[in-house]
Amino acid sequence: MAKTKEGEAAKKAAAEAAAKPPDEPPPPPLTPTEQLRANTELLEKALDAEILAEYVRGALPAALPAALPSRSTLLAHLSKAEEDMEMDAPAPSGAAAENGTAPVGLLPEVEAYAFLLVVTFLVDRKRYAEAKEVATAALKRLGEYNRRTLDGLAARIYFYFSWTHECTGTLSEIRSLLLALHRTAVLRHDEYGQETLLNLLLRNYLHYNLYDQAEKLRSKAQRPEMARSTPQLCRYLLYLGRIRAIQLEYTDAKDCLQQAARKAPAGALGFRLAVAKWLALVRLLLGEVPEYGELTAQGLAAPLAPYLALAQAVRSGDLTAFQHVAETHGGTFAADKTGNLVARLRHNVICAGLRRINLAYSRISLQDVAAKLGLASVEDTECIVAKAIRDGGIEATLDHAARTMSSRETADVYATPEPAAAFHARVAFCLDIHNEAVRAMRFEAGANKKELETAESARQRAIDEEELAKELEEEDGVL
Amino acid sequence: MAKLAEAAKGFDQFKAAVARNDLSTAKRLLTTLKLKLTELAAPPPVYERTPTSQQELLLAREVLEQAVLLSVRLQDEAAFERNFMQLKTYYTDSRSLLPASKAEALTTGLNLMRLLVQNRIAEFHTELEVLPAEAHASRDVQHAELLERWLMEGAYNKVLAARDSMPDPAYAYLMERLLTTVREEIAGCSERAYDSLSVADARKLMLFASDQEATAFAEERGWEVKGGRVFFTGMEASTDAAELPSKELISHALTYARELERIV
The missing domain is CATH 1.10.10.10 (Winged helix-like DNA-binding domain superfamily/Winged helix DNA-binding domain)
Incomplete structure (x- = not known):
């Protein structure tokens, strides 16, 4: 019994999180999706199969026929997960429990959110095959709607859809589906979807080393002018950097990878590791020496050890040492898909x-x-x-x-144009940073207006005070 | 069925023509053969599952492989590229549907060589990435990989020596093309690296058959030949007179001005 109460509390919290983001505005303007995601992360730790099932039952009332298939799929998967984990809770019995309390007009966002929760739940517990089924069902359901408010949630579901396929090794099968989704997203001006799907497609191609196709798609695909989410931008930069490195355009590759490294959040260790590996190689290929600190950053030192050894061999110009490193760590480089780059060194x-x-x-x-x-x-x-x-x-x-x-x-x-060229490169870099920073600044829609209003009222107050002062003066004069 | 038999018959005729060394007939037959292939349902992009789909795919792949080899013999690089692009999907997307092809290593190696000869290094590396591990182990691919590495390093003498160790006679034409490129490269390097060379050494370095040929080549590039030695004097003067890149400086300054204005 105690368990159900606890479950209900969590359910309520989840429902609240789904229904309306908290009122007080946090300092950086978060989109509702981002707020939702932050809340979800907090919640995820407390979730177990039972609570989720409760939530699904509450969020998708049985009375709504449209939501019925999704409801039963989700519940079925949850109950299966539950049984496997040998929990003593009774299997949910479906529609019998609640009937009449269907809210008028269930929001599809709530349904999408329920899907997302269940998928993340299953992925967290490494039940990829089931997560794949749920994600596929979610995709089918999402296809029936055309609402811009769903975009953020849909993008997350696309991501998990592709991720589960990657984990089960069936990435090549979903390529045409992703392409179709991307096309739809572009037509509907769904910028979240465009960004996410383009990245997923690039990842899909690069997974199979299809650099040619990836580059063709990237150069033709339309990209939203302003990146909607930083993580997606980071990923895009990593993929672009990899393509450029393979095409021997090392300077471009370095720019992309450096930006990706700077923009990546400190917590994303796996991502930073991937960027660091490619960046180190590209720098070496350019004839630069990667900084020691870059290769021995906290948490990255052990996996980057082969690359550090490589950098040392290249710097000393010792061919035998280089061959030794390339041979001993050949497996690592092949797994990182950097074997051919190493050979170029x-x-x-x-x-x-x-x-x-x-x-x-x-x-x-x-x-x-x-x-x-x-x-x-x-x-x-x-x-x-x-x-x-x-x-x-x-x-x-x-x-x-x-x-x-x-x-x-x-x-x-100093008698050559070399210093001028170096100076120009630095100035160009600074100007570029400035322009990027200006472009990256985001303003809340109403922020501008509010400020104007306060300015107006301030002026009004100043006028009032002035008049008051005048009156006082006049009074003084009279006296 | 009938269409498949017809195409197979056409392929036999084509092979006979190639065997007779009647290349112009072979080329004509190939065009009609390719048209017939389009009527089959199994080859890409339709991939229809017919009872004979396996045979159809195999036939189509073999025709295209032969087409690639024929275009090399005809020394037609554009046709080579076209044919190989058509063939490539059989090695990638339809790989699981078919048994491995014997000619795959050869055609892939030839394609890599073509990219090298045309100096399309970026595409060369992109192709390398796509190749599966077992292809990397094949002699043809390794040959091309080594050539690329030597070219990058500058070990041109090894490239020249590789002429005698071709994995297949089909490479002869592309190797000849590569030789011309390499000779230009060596010439470019020599005029910067040496002050002068004896004509005999120059002949050996750039693999000319006779001293006359070497002298003619030297004159073509504007080198001075005096008393049995080649002097690379012409190049010195042009490199030393470093002039001020004024246009570039002006454009940079203008860019700074514009950008600063935008900031202020």
Whole structure:
């Protein structure tokens, strides 16, 4: 009995959370969906199957025929989950308990919320197959409505729908369905849906390494001008960064990944880890050295250890060390889908090694260069050095007959346009940040007006005071 | 059924023409054959399940594989690309429906080589990512991967040496194309890296058959040939005279002004 009371309390809380978000406005303007999500997170810990079943029964009254199928699916799944967990509660008996108290016009939002709660509940308990069924049912139900107020909830359900498919390894089957949903979302100006679905599609393609298709979709798909949710933007940036890295556009990739890393919430460890891995590789490929702190951040150090070892090998320009790292951690890199990027790093290792040699020796035989770099033959070395010279990696000349490499006088950097270019890059970066910040500022719809009103009343008050003062003065004058 | 038999007959004729080395007839037959394939229901994008769908898919895949090989022999890169794109779906989306193809490694390797030759490195890497693990182990794909790595590193002599270790004679045409590209690359590197080279060394580096050829090439690129040595003097002058990038500076300054105005 005590249990049911507790359950009822939670149910009420859940119902309240679903029905109306709390009145007092929190400092940053949250959308109702975000508020709801925050509340849900608090609630989730207290939920168990029984309470949820109660809530579902309360939220979706049996009298409403339209909601009936959803109600029975949800309850069936909950009762199954409950039985498996060997709880002593009686299985819910369906429609018998309550009949007449159907509220006039049940909100579809409440139904969607019920679906969402049950799906998250099942996912939390790793019952992916069932969660998949529920999510599919939810999707079917959502398809019957066209309400902008549902968008936020629907986007969350899309996410879980795709997630359950990913966990059960059937991601490729839902691709055309997601594409159809995305099309609908664009036509209906459902910006939440557009963002979420585009990300899900990109994730879907990248899961199967279909970078080509992902890039084609991304470049053609319409994106809402302003990102509605930061997490989705972060994900988008990560996917875009990955695509760019594969396409050898490392500078673009670095920009995207850096932004993603900056915008990601501190708690999202898994996401930050993925970004850190790609970012480290892209920086290495660009010839930069990732910061030590970046690779040893709290909570990320252990999984990033292979990448730290890689960075050290590349920095020292030691080809044998690099090969050793690539071999010992080959499994990790393959699992992270970064194996091919790591293979591309070989060239960077050689370049770094050459640069060190070039700085240290004014003249060195190619035989020694080959030995120091761990290259197989002198002929290879000669060609490689020649290419490095042409690409501007090192300042040197070769003597074919004597088989030596001699360094050129290092030119004064300040006599070249180099400093100007560096200065320009920084200024452009600052301006970009400013523009992004301006664009990211969001204003509440009515905030502007309210301020104006207060300004008006302030002016009114000032006028009143002035008049009062005048009157007083006049009085003074009379006296 | 009748359509399948008809297409199969057409394919036999086509194969006979290829075997006779009658490439123009083969090309003509291929066009009609492809038209016939469109009448079948099983190949993509319809994927209808007919009793003979397995045979239909197999036939379609084999026709396209042969088409790819034919376009290489005809040295028609545009047709190659088209044919391979049509073929690709059989290796990806319909992979589970069919037994593995013997020609897959060869056609994939050829396609990678084509991308290398056309210097479409980004697409080359995108293709690499899509390949399953077992394809990476095949000799054809590894050959292409190694070539790309050598090209990136600058180990051009290895690329040149790879001419003798082609996994299949079908690569000959693409390798020849690659050779020209590599020669240009070596020339570009040499003029920056060396002050001068003896003509004999230059000939060896750039794989010319005779000294005359090497001299002609040197003159084409504007190098000076004097007393049996090639001097790369022409390049020095142009690189040293670093001029002020005034247009760029002006445009930068204007951008700053505009942006600052917007802030204030």
